[in-house]
Amino acid sequence: MPTGTAIRDVREQLFDAAERVLLRAGPSGLTSRAVTEEAGCAKGVLHRHFADFDAFLAEFVLDRVHRMAPEAAALREAAGTGPVPDNVTAALTALFGSVAVAIVPLITFRDELRARLRETWPAGVPVLTDAAEIIADYLRAERARGRVSPDADPDTLGAMLIGSTHLLFADRTGAAPTAHDVRRVVSAVLAGALPHGAT
Template identity: 75%
Template sequence: MPTGMAIRDVREQLFDAADRVLLHSGPSALTSRAVTTEAGCAKGVLHRHFADFDAFLADFVLDRVHRLDERITELHRSVGEESVVDNLAGALTALFGSVAVAIVALVTFRDELRARLRETWPAGVPVLTEAAIGIAAYLAEERTAGRIAPDADVDTLGATLIGTGHLLFADRTGEPPSAEAVRRMVGTVLGGVLSKP
């Protein structure tokens, strides 16, 4: 097997293991030993591919941010279809039902990780910032399609939806919010800018 392929497979294996540890045990449990144990490999494997554990975590977070592109692309494909509220409620549920909420806690939890991320990501928490930008772009397309008021501030609305969505989903240990609760939140945030059908 070519070396490049093996490295890519190991990185993905380690990133997937980090997802599982984060989702099941939270950011305080995410250690190099926990990741390699979950991945079923020796601890030295992680250190052969990353300078240190914070370098691993920074690459992990940025990889998960780039995976948001698929969800945002799906959202953009829904412009003009179904309802704006349903489209956004589905997108927010998919986003916050993933590892995103745990990544926010991880970035908040680790000072060195935040410092590393600042080298390539100048502001905000990467997962939330990227999602807010994507939702604002979706809302701009819906505004062009006439389903959002022409004077709607889509950047503020995108950030508000992400912030409020994060608050709804932030408790990893409790029951996730119902689909109706997410729809109600989106409808409330967008209430003043939705065009009447």
């Protein structure tokens, strides 16, 4: 097997293990030992492929951000079809039903991780800022089709939708919000940006 392929396989194995640990034990339980034990490999394997644990976590976060691409593509393809609030609700429910919601406290929990991420992600919180841009791009596409008001600000609306929905999902110990809960928030945020009766 080529070396590059083997390294990629190990990285994916470790990233998948980190996701499972993070979802199960939260940021405080995400240690290098927990990750390698979950992945079923020796602790030294992680340190052969990454400078240290925070370098590993930074790449893990960015890998999970890049995995949002299919949701972004699906939302772009939805432009011009179906009610705008329904499309946004589906995208937000998919996003926050994933590991994304667990990554945010991980970033705030580890100062060194935030410093590492700043090297490639200069502003905002990865996952949230990317998601806000995805929503804003979709709203721009709908504005161009006349399905969002011409004076609406997609960037502000995207940020508001992500922030409001994150608050719904932030407590991972309680019952998960329903699509109806998310739709109610989406309708409230977009109320002034859609043609009359479109919410």
